[in-house]
Amino acid sequence: MSSETVFQTRAEDSIGGDFYAQHFQEGCEENTLVLNMGPQHPSTHGVLRVILEVDGEYILRAEPVLGYLHRMHEKMGEVKSWYQFIPNMGRVDYGHPLAWNWAYVGAVEKLAGIEVPERAEFIRVITCELNRLASHLLWWGAYLLDLGAFTPILYAFDDREAILDILQRPTGSRLTYSSFRIGGVQTDLDEKTVQMIRDFIPIFRERLPMYKALVTDNIILRKRVEGIGEMSPDVIDRYGCSGPVARGSGIEYDVRRNEPYSIYDRFDFEVPTEDTCCAAGRYLVRMEEMAQTLRILEQAVDGLDKAEGGCIMEKAPKPNWKAPAGEAWFAVESGRGKVGVHVVSDGSKTPYRIKLRSPSYSNLSSFAEVAEGVLIADAVSILGSLDLIIPEVDR
Amino acid sequence: MTTFINIQLLYLIIALVAIMAWVGLNALVLVYCERKFAGHIQRRPGPFEVGPHGALQPLIDGLKLMGKQLLTPDGADKVLFWLAPILSFVPVLLLFVPIPYGPVLTGMEMNLGILLILAFAGFNSLALLLAGWASNNKWGLLGAARAVAQAVAYEIPMLLAVLGVAFITGTLNLTEITTMQGAWPWQWNIVLQPLGFIVFLVSAFGETNRAPFDLPEGESELTAGFHTEYSSMGFGLFFMAEYAYMVVVCSVCTVLYLGGFKGPFIDGWWWFLAKTYALLFLMIWVRWTYPRVRFDQLLNINWKWLLPLATFNLLATAFFIKL
Amino acid sequence: MTVFEHFRTLCIAKGNRASSGVDWNVFLERDYIVDAAELLKYSGFHLESVHAIDGAEGMLINYLFDHFTQGERICLRVLLNHEDVTVDSIAGIFQGAEWHERETYDFHGVMFTNNPNMVNLLLPAESEVHPLVKAPKKRVALAELLSCGEIESQAEGFDLLNQKTEEAAQ
Numbered sequence: 001m002s003s004e005t006v007f008q009t010r011a012e013d014s015i016g017g018d019f020y021a022q023h024f025q026e027g028c029e030e031n032t033l034v035l036n037m038g039p040q041h042p043s044t045h046g047v048l049r050v051i052l053e054v055d056g057e058y059i060l061r062a063e064p065v066l067g068y069l070h071r072m073h074e075k076m077g078e079v080k081s082w083y084q085f086i087p088n089m090g091r092v093d094y095g096h097p098l099a100w101n102w103a104y105v106g107a108v109e110k111l112a113g114i115e116v117p118e119r120a121e122f123i124r125v126i127t128c129e130l131n132r133l134a135s136h137l138l139w140w141g142a143y144l145l146d147l148g149a150f151t152p153i154l155y156a157f158d159d160r161e162a163i164l165d166i167l168q169r170p171t172g173s174r175l176t177y178s179s180f181r182i183g184g185v186q187t188d189l190d191e192k193t194v195q196m197i198r199d200f201i202p203i204f205r206e207r208l209p210m211y212k213a214l215v216t217d218n219i220i221l222r223k224r225v226e227g228i229g230e231m232s233p234d235v236i237d238r239y240g241c242s243g244p245v246a247r248g249s250g251i252e253y254d255v256r257r258n259e260p261y262s263i264y265d266r267f268d269f270e271v272p273t274e275d276t277c278c279a280a281g282r283y284l285v286r287m288e289e290m291a292q293t294l295r296i297l298e299q300a301v302d303g304l305d306k307a308e309g310g311c312i313m314e315k316a317p318k319p320n321w322k323a324p325a326g327e328a329w330f331a332v333e334s335g336r337g338k339v340g341v342h343v344v345s346d347g348s349k350t351p352y353r354i355k356l357r358s359p360s361y362s363n364l365s366s367f368a369e370v371a372e373g374v375l376i377a378d379a380v381s382i383l384g385s386l387d388l389i390i391p392e393v394d395r
Numbered sequence: 396m397t398t399f400i401n402i403q404l405l406y407l408i409i410a411l412v413a414i415m416a417w418v419g420l421n422a423l424v425l426v427y428c429e430r431k432f433a434g435h436i437q438r439r440p441g442p443f444e445v446g447p448h449g450a451l452q453p454l455i456d457g458l459k460l461m462g463k464q465l466l467t468p469d470g471a472d473k474v475l476f477w478l479a480p481i482l483s484f485v486p487v488l489l490l491f492v493p494i495p496y497g498p499v500l501t502g503m504e505m506n507l508g509i510l511l512i513l514a515f516a517g518f519n520s521l522a523l524l525l526a527g528w529a530s531n532n533k534w535g536l537l538g539a540a541r542a543v544a545q546a547v548a549y550e551i552p553m554l555l556a557v558l559g560v561a562f563i564t565g566t567l568n569l570t571e572i573t574t575m576q577g578a579w580p581w582q583w584n585i586v587l588q589p590l591g592f593i594v595f596l597v598s599a600f601g602e603t604n605r606a607p608f609d610l611p612e613g614e615s616e617l618t619a620g621f622h623t624e625y626s627s628m629g630f631g632l633f634f635m636a637e638y639a640y641m642v643v644v645c646s647v648c649t650v651l652y653l654g655g656f657k658g659p660f661i662d663g664w665w666w667f668l669a670k671t672y673a674l675l676f677l678m679i680w681v682r683w684t685y686p687r688v689r690f691d692q693l694l695n696i697n698w699k700w701l702l703p704l705a706t707f708n709l710l711a712t713a714f715f716i717k718l
Numbered sequence: 719m720t721v722f723e724h725f726r727t728l729c730i731a732k733g734n735r736a737s738s739g740v741d742w743n744v745f746l747e748r749d750y751i752v753d754a755a756e757l758l759k760y761s762g763f764h765l766e767s768v769h770a771i772d773g774a775e776g777m778l779i780n781y782l783f784d785h786f787t788q789g790e791r792i793c794l795r796v797l798l799n800h801e802d803v804t805v806d807s808i809a810g811i812f813q814g815a816e817w818h819e820r821e822t823y824d825f826h827g828v829m830f831t832n833n834p835n836m837v838n839l840l841l842p843a844e845s846e847v848h849p850l851v852k853a854p855k856k857r858v859a860l861a862e863l864l865s866c867g868e869i870e871s872q873a874e875g876f877d878l879l880n881q882k883t884e885e886a887a888q
Contacts, residue, residue: 020837151436238813340767353771365816
């Protein structure tokens, strides 16, 4: 079926630029500047391109253009076997890859009715929460770099080094982890790793007040985030935003609490929510989430010793395993929001259809509406507060 | 008569050559200090490999910059494009002439020294505007627009703060202003003009485009702002000019408020350098600590806070002098 | 299920959340999708995803909705004939659907009429390739693929899921 392109490129293009720039400029007003923010830009967090129609410094219209990092993971899912697709999940989101690992593996396990041993669940929780901490630190450092503070990113990376060293031991990687397996995890946590985690928690807990005093309470930063990027709960509903973006607008929804998976219902932790609906709310939610993650980590590490089972189920699926026919949807809370994987199987070696639902995709789709009428500097602040990871948006 | 003129002229020429050397040396030293200091604030060592503790790094960076290809972007106005960095850098040399480094170390003692400095510092905004405009780059244009608005805005409180000192001392001659202050800290002008000092310092950050007011080159928003399209020595000249302006502004602040070359026990250029470098240190420290202000907030700070404060300072000074 | 009680549906099936992750599977005729979306918006649901599955009987479009407080996940399903892969866009109600629909157009060639910006989202702008459309020989019957759960109500003539139960009974 031909696409019968609804929009045709102009015959004589008096306007320069590629298809998207021309298509965008068709709706432009008089005397406005059309700017391309990206795909090479220091603060679009990856290869995101946003075409802006600007009047002075005020944005009249914004349109994100995606696809610069599109690798068609969903097609790869139909071509690779069930086992082979796990490393793909490590590359979808480099900030919190273990959440994507979990979403895929969890969906397959749901489909096949596989039960994961308790110890494996604990290991999954521990590694995933450490990853969440690393993801939030990366967000924090990068956000402040966008706002012009050059130092916090290095402090954040200093702390991330400790986490990456810990996670390197069971997973073998520093950034794009693929350590989850269908039925458990790849390697067990040995004594040294557990001890490293136990040592890390109090050290990091001491850092958080320093970050608050240095950065969060700074008047210049507060003026850059308070009142910026108002997203009412209606916007959240219409675009399907989730995670800290939704929680920063007063919606108390966390997949770990509302749709508990694995052993999250055993842990005592709070879901931080802010009512301000602006970038400051999202900022504070993520800072508080870091503290709550430490609580979960402590409880998980304490419970690890008494957990039964091994790090992977007995008779774990071999690489040439076939899932039974059917479909399953599994959702996980990543640092950015609700990650969903819909797996459809026809009983053969490869999946029939895999749909990856990414939180940054939904969060970013609200940008066009939220950024109307703001200054360019505020647009940068809004993008940073949405915590986007572009590989996750493009897949 | 002719011999008299010749000596003056000779003195001036020597001073200018010395200033050029001083500016060059300062560029190297300040770049090194900035990178080292930034490194230590960020919990890392900074330049370390090139030379002992990275001391030769700025020199090698300068050589690297000189060796790069000079690119002119397509569609840029060639004359204006290459005029801009030169226009930014050359007037700076003139700004050092009236500044008294020591009791006899002045390029040329002028009765209107401060006026000369403020007047020629205005060239910078013109240079930034030319740079952004001639680049044929929308981001450069935005950076240039911001630079002009910012430079023009922050000149006014600076002027008013300087007027406050002029009222007290009755002269615009920098050497006289220095000699009228005493050797000890409580005898410096900062005691008489504390508000003026703060206003001047904040305006200094605004005039030199230093963080938290570094929007014209707001790296994370505008790529590199007005100097996006410059490479090699074009960028190098802007860079050196920025550091030179920083030194000028800190030197002037030292002379006006901190007693210049006067200090406890023995007056001399060492005190001058110590105070100037302390202020430069402060500028570097602030840059690596605070995030950037938004552009409308920056102008707000100027028009709603600095300008009223500076005016109030001036009126209060006038009032107390009358008493 | 109360939301679609008085709505004209083709089939409502109660899914098993533990095994398939979805609480309700609702099959609709193509013309009713916009009204159904409006109904769900009014009931406070938010849009999770819009995607397509290419099956032997046709192209199945899935609309996943979730609720922040009630914790109910509903999957609206619209089956389109392979010759006429067109459906109305719900982007007027859920603006987030604009991107999901563009992506579905990209991957499966499904045309959503009234979508405000029907241009390729992820693939290159002028590309006409729809990568996830399967070759006709490779398509599998949807009855085998779907796990809709227990059928609560079914319209006359709707036998998409019955084939599976017949086979299972055999």
